[in-house]
Amino acid sequence: MKITINNRILEASPGETVLSVAARAGISIPTLCHMEGLPPTGACRMCVVEDIGTDNLIPSCSQPAVEGMEIKTHSPKALNARKTIVELLLANHPDDCLYCIRNGCCTLQDYSEELGVRQRRYSGVKSTYDLDVSSPSIVRDPDKCILCGKCVRVCEEIQGVSAIDFVGRGSATHIGCAFEEGLNVSSCVYCGQCIMVCPTGALAEKDETARVIAALRNPDITVVAQHAPAISVTIAEDFGIKPGTDIVDRMNGAMRRMGFDYIFPTSFGADLTVIEEAHELVQRVTSGGPFPLFTSCSPGWVKFMEEFYPELVKNVSSCKSPQQMLGAVVKRIWTSERDIDPKKVFHVSIMPCTAKKFECDRPGMRNDSVRDVDVVLTTREFVRMIKMFGIDLEQVDGEPADNPYGERSSAGKIFGASGGVMEAAVRTAYHMITAKELPDLDVKDVRGFKGIKEIEIEIGEFVLKAAVVSGLGNARKLLDSILAGEKTYHFVEIMTCPGGCIAGGGQPFTSDPKMVRSRMMSLYSIDSSAPVRTAHSNVSLKKLYDDHLKKPGSHVAHEILHTGYARREVLK
């Protein structure tokens, strides 16, 4: 079928929306409520275009292409309508852009600029809702909300959590939890996907940069940092470097300039997790269950399980996540080796994740009063800090991480993508069971963005049946089929965010899936060219076991590296 957009004749497939046809032709139409891959709601009307045939404005996000239709996307009439919409949205907006966490990366601000809004034509009563600072991860500011509904949709339709919804009616409508409670009482798993889709500053991570800066300037405190596998392949985007470039060395250099005393890659912790978790898997295989074993690296998933599937508590790996393992090793082993008071060590973890802020707060993640990890910064907070310290990443010389935990295998690096934990664990479990290396270390079937991936792998006599899931909505589907007895697996990897940590809720705002893909490509290219590709070949890790942990699953390993879960009562 052919339609005309802006005097260009374009091919459209049946059912395709005008917005989609235009996007393919490189014509960008602004949207506020549109979500790629989900049915349109047509709530915001930002995407109205002029239909020349009927002389009407139509919402391009929900209007299917009709043969012969003639559209002007940026006619004066369409532009005027869009500008008016923005002006009306601004009528009760707090207008505190200079103080807003989204200053410079706000869709509403961008559109206001794009459409040339230069004066206040409408002035309404400003709302005065309470800030919701109840959660350790996410801050909600309903005053800045424009009611596009994307947070509600991502929470319900992608994550299957439904912690929030529209509350009230008419001008009193706002987004809230059931019974106007704070997020901490709700079923929110703190994944932060709502922040990623929010076009304004109504949703944001809980900013902890001030606490980190205070620690950096305190001469009595040793500041140790770890950075997650996804960070070094992500932040290039924010510094004008080609997206997907791995800038781990320059990042280390920048962090030293900022004053971090020691830097370890979280991938070392991931290698440790692989050893402990593969050991757990092998043990369950030997003792016959319970199956499936679920991964425990993703704190959003762990909270989700505790709320919605508490019957699976015994199935989830008792391993702490890589972040917490590394934190615990630093606070308990590293400090004792150096005779440093662990109370004088401040451990900062840089994560693509908002739920990690919650994870490091869990009661099981400390030794008496000493926390494994003191503060978690999201990628966004970290980028803000680098900029605040005036560091030009392009000018920084590359530096290695610190020893003894600076060495990592690339198995611990691919943790950043959905399927990475599975691939890393399979490589090591194979070695544990057969004492040989997996013939082809590439477990390609678990890679990629597909929501549910299944594999069967022969490990000696044993056939390992496994599944890899990302996005909690997909997890729900898989868990329900497992509980109904329709599916059986030995091992299941679940990542809270669709695509894994590279698309985590603490990552830079990007609506471009190509960016996220480039992060994933980068992780796998690091892996394919790495000298050490399995956790069990990490020499520094071997030394850690020889000197302290003895062997996987040992008493001391359990004390430092493992944790527990329990049913969680929330408003759901």
Added chain:
Amino acid sequence: MKINRIEEILKSYMSAGRDKLIPILQEVQEAEGFLSRESVELTGRHLGLPASKIFGVATFYNQFRFEPMGKFHIQICRGTACHVKGSAPLLDSLVKELDVEPGRTTKDGLFSLEVVACIGACGLAPVIAVNGEFHARLECDQIPVIIDSYRKKGL
């Protein structure tokens, strides 16, 4: 006891879908006097709906309340006739005197305040009803006196 009542109501809606949400909420409120967290969660489990969704739907309608009614239920008419005769400042006086927003119940549980579109007594405008007892042609300065008289009865 109450929870049993709710379960009975839900039983009478066996294999019902989300389209039955509002009738169920109406029956639950009838039985309970309001919609409690427990009953919202039970209803949600029955229909496969999250609590946030049910709360969202329920707050869309004026008929649902989330706190027990006060010992004295005050209805203030905000219909056209009452509006013309000054029900807006009257409502302000009530909110001030009771220290409670419309739709809510005072902390001591004595009074609940409800705004009604029209109470059907336009000849008495502006009017309020306390447990069905009408107070007609009110002026703002009468509000503290009226509230006080009920307060005394309630103690």
